[in-house]
Structures are given as structure tokens and as C-alpha cells.
Amino acid sequence: MKVAGIVVEYNPFHNGHLYHLQKTREITNADIVVGVMSGNFIQRGEPAIVNKWARTKMAILNGVDVIFELPFAYACNSAEIFAYGAISILNQLGVDFVVFGSECGDIDKLKEAAKHLAFEEDDFKSSLKSYLKEGYSFPKARELALIKTCKTNIEFSSNNILGIEYIKWIYRLSSKIEPLTIKRIGAFYNDPNLTQDIYSSATAIRRNINNLQAIKNKMPSASYEILIEEFESGRGPVFLEDYFKLFIYNAIVVPDFLKNKIDVKEGLENRFEKYIFNSPSAKNLLENVKTKRYTLTRLQRIFIHAVVRNNFDQKTLLSITPYVRVLGFNQKGKEYLNKIKDKIEYITKLNQQWLKNPQYKELLELEIRSSMLHALQYKDFHKYLQTEFKSSPIYISSRS
Template structure:
């Protein structure tokens, strides 16, 4: 059986995601689709809109055959580490290929860019270091260094586009892992990464869908942009929690944590650097909402995403020391499967290179315990009474 892998967040799963999954299967000729999905906190440094079990159900209903969890350390990391964790898990579970959506739409430019940056690695890093010293952000420094090497010539991937950037890091991760997994890409269609929803268009970004909801749209009013099964799952989640995940919802707990820790402790948390802990602390003293807080902290040097990742780590208690203790995923956490997915696991189980775990009780190492803790903190932020849900929820089966 041939498997194609995709790396996703499904926050929430919309029509563009459905198109991606269908095209990944078609382009690869695979028998099944495996999704590595972020858990309760996401790559942009945010609590998930709905919990990972709700999103697993969305994935299975949309035709995904296996859903496995991307551990917290990778799910909340910068693009290169996010990609490393995702590709490593797809490789470990035996996927022959992986497919990502991109603004580029063709794989050749990514291969050309990877070759260029591999051959000129020292020069590239020198450009980045020089740019950072001028005070501009890290993403901007990367782009300046890349443009200096390519000279704007055609034939290379446009790494100013968010999905292209992530796609490049997927290829880079596969190369560094010495993986034989084959990269594929499809053209991203419809809305761009951060676009608001557009009335009359069936494909919107997840960001646009969330923003529309928080501006007062009901779940039903957003049904144009999502499969019916996703709408059904969102309604169930809304009934269970009475709310959806956002930093505004989590802010009282985040603010309490910041003020309790103080600047000396804040600097111990992952990604908190260069004295920003003082600004974070002082801003929390003043701001009574998350958006006001962010307006006080955000600067040209730090993107909103980077600041939010700092805040995620502060909220969950994830330190620099813990971050540096991990290298690669140590297990595969199964969240859900179809009948085909179940057959695949039975067929491949002797060749899967990492332990396959279906119960939280078996997450005995430090990476697994961190995932359990992150879920507890997420459920606390959602004011759930079911703080043991991690231990009571089995993998979801869709026959």
C-alpha cells in the first residue's frame, strides 16, 4: 500500500484543505493519505480554534486515512523545526511521498532553491547574520540573504510567500534526514494565507474564517467555506466548550502567568530573548486585553508570530533548557484512522521505525509528557471540566 503524507493544522478544516487532501491522493497515486496534525497549540503561536480530537474527526470525515499528532515542540516551532518534525514522522510511518500546497505550484523551483542554498550555505548564513545586525526581523533577514544569492533570477522559488517558505523547509528537512520520501506540490487556490473571507468565494483561509467568527458570524454563516462535516464538528465543539480557542480567551491565565513569573523567570522560557521579557512584563501590567497587550509588545524586530510563540511557551512553561533537550520525534501518536488506515498499520507495523502509541498513558518519555501537559493547559484555558480528556479519548475510528 502506498501512502502520501501531508502536514496540517486544520484550524479549522475548510474547502481548501479538502482540495489539498484530494489532490495529494491524485498526484501521488497513493492508496491512502496520512496527515501529521498539530496538537493543541499551533505554529503561529496560538491556541487551536478547536481541540485536536475535533480536528481529527474533521480530517477523517474529509477523507484522511491516518491522523498522527505533531508533538508540541515541533507544532509551536519556527518553520524549519516545524517541517523537521512533520517530515520525520511521515518518513517514520513509511510514506513514499509528501505533498504541500504552495503559491509556486511546481516542485522544480523548490529543488533549484534547495540546491543553491546547499551549495552556498556559508555565504547564505553570513548574509543572514549581517542583516540581523542591522536590526531587521529574522524572516526579513532570511529573505534579503536569499535575494542576494539568487539575484532575482527566474527558476527559483519565491520565498516571500508563506506556503512557499514552509514548502522549502519541508524539502530541506527531507534532505537533512537523508529521507527518500518524494516531495510533491500543488497550486494553492482561493484566498491567501492571511486573507479575510470573500462573500461568494467557496475557499477562504483558516485565518479569515476564525476572524469572521470572532467578529460575530455564527458557525452556520461560515458554512460556505467548509465541508458540512466540519460544520457539524464545530457545532459539537461549541456545545461542549461554549467557546472557541483564541488568545483573547486565554489572556487572563497568560497575564497571571506573566505577572507571577516576573522578568527574571520569563527569560528562561523558549524564544524569549534580548530583554523582551521586561517589555512583556510591563505590558501585562497595563493591558487588560490581548490585543492591547500585543500592540504594546509588537515591534519591527519581532513579528507577531514570534511573539505569540514566546507567549505560548510562557503559558505552557516550556523552557530553553527543555527545547534544547530534543532532536527528533521519539514516537508516533495515533489520533485517528479509517478502515484503510487501520489496514495500512497492520500491514506496515513491522517496518514503522518509531513506537506507535494510541494511549496517552504510554507517552512515558519527556516529549510525550510535554504533549500531555500542553493539552492540560489548553483545556484549562478553554475552561473545560474534562482535564483528563487526554487519557480518556481513544483514537477516533471511522469505518
């Protein structure tokens, strides 16, 4: 039985995702495709527009066989931590492949770069050091060191970087997973505007979320219908902006609330302090705080971590192995789960056994907190605050 793994956010599931899924089956000839999916907050430091249960339904209805959870601590983090979490879960599952999209579409180039990162050989290390000395930020210095020491030329675009990180962790974890890449087609990832054809980026779709006619043909109907159902029930769309008051609240009641917090360095808290009490919106605040060194995405994650009270530092996250939690599956997924249950312990329902497990306790508490804070933005939030405790994985017998 061949199993392919994919790492997804599905925020929301659109035609580009379907293409990725079909290609994954095609090039791996896999019997089973398992997805590791970000929960209620995504990598770029934003809430998912609809919650993970709805997005799991979208995934299963569109043909992913099982969805596992990428815990909040990993999902809403840098490419390095995000990739570690995802690969670590796929590695525990023992999947045969991981298939991801990249701008370059060339697995050998990505592997070559990943090798330098994974093993940090002397020439790479000394090169990195000297760029850091020159005052470059860590990611930039690392990129420059790679360019210098890698023989291949490769663009450090967002999906190439993520791909390199996946491979790096496969190497570092001495995993048997085989990485494969698909070249991303057209504008469907980066363009923030809706395109003319059936492929638009998730960003473009989210930005046009109120223009339902325009986004309808950008996603499979099962995905679109779930989106509508969520909105009609008041469970979304949820935006970063919805957390602005809570962020300000933290600044009011906790003095120095950003000081010594994750990823807050070099006096960044002072830049926040300067603008926090006179910015009309989160967007405006973050634009003001932004510097060359701090990208908007990184600031958004700092914003979300402050609201969710995430205190996991990145070293800790890389030193532990995340739990494997099932969010949903279809018939084939069910058989797969039955097959692996002797090899690996996975979470289906949050009960005291898991909530008190010292290995996972803090990761799960954070997950619950983040889910409650997602639900807090729904119309009838009191009905959904305890969803995490009440939910079992979603089972959908076949494709719609």
C-alpha cells in the same frame, strides 16, 4: 502501496483543505493519505478553536486515512521547527510523498532554495553572515542571502517558506520522501475576510466563528457539524484571549517570568514588562510589544509558551526524533497501521510504557499539559482535563 503525507492544522477543516486533499490523491495516485496534524495549539501561537480529537474526526470523515499528532513542542513553533517535526514523523513512517500548498506552485524553485538552506554552502553562509552584521533579523538575513545566492527568484511568502523548510529537512534527513507542491488557489489562505465563493481561509472562518450561516458553506458538512457539536457541548471556540488572565497570573507570581525563555532575546522581556500590567487584552498587549524584529506570530508563541511552561529550546527539538502517535483512522488507515507496525513503533494510547520512556517523556508531558490547558477553557472543564489519558485513537469506519 503508495502513501502520501500531508502536514495540516485543520483549524477548522474547510473546503480549501478538501481541495488540497483531493489534489494530493490526484497527483500522487496514492492508496493512503496520512496527515501529520498540530494538536491543541497551532503554529501561529494560538489555541486551536476546537481540540485535536474533534479536528481528527473532521479529517477522517473528509477522507484522510490516518491522522498522526505533531507534538505541541513542534506544532507551536517557528516554520523551521514545525517542518522538522512534521517531516521527521513522515520520514519515520516512510511515506512516498509529501504534498503541500505553496504560493509559487513550482517545486523546482522551492527545491533550489531548500538546497542552499540544507547544505549552507560557502557563498550562502558568507552572504548570511554579512546581512546579519548589517543588523537584519535572522529570518530576514536568511531570506536576503537566499535571494542573493539562489539563481531563481522566489517570493518568501508563508507557504513558500514552509515548503522550502519541508524540502530542507528531507535533504538533511537524507529522506526518500518526494516533495510535491500544489499551487494555492485564490484568497483562501491569506485573506482574513470571508470571500464570496466556497473558499475562505481558516483565519477568516475563525474570525467569523459566531456567524454560523456565513461560514457554513465554506466547509464540508461533516466538518461544520462537528464544529457545532463542539460548541454546543461547551468545548470551544477557544481563543488566545482566553489565556490572557493566565498569562498575567504568571507575570504576577513568577518574577522575571519571561527572562531567558525560549525566543525571548534582546530585552524583549522588558517590553512585555512595560505593558503587561496595564493592557486591557492580550491583543492589545501583543500589539504594543510588537517590533519589526518580533512578528505578532512569534510573540503569540512566546505568550503561549509562557502559559504552557514550554522550556524546550529549539536546538534540543532539532536533536531529537519526535514520537509517532495515532490520533485517528478509517478502515484503510487501520490496514495501513497494521502493515507498518512491524517497521515502526507508534503510540496509540498514553500508558506508563510511553509516559516513562526517556526518549519521549518530556515531549509527552508537554503535550498533556497543553491539552489540559486547552480543556481548561471548556465550560465543564473538569470533565475533560484527563482526556489525554482516557482517549484511544478515533476510528471511523467510512466516510459519512
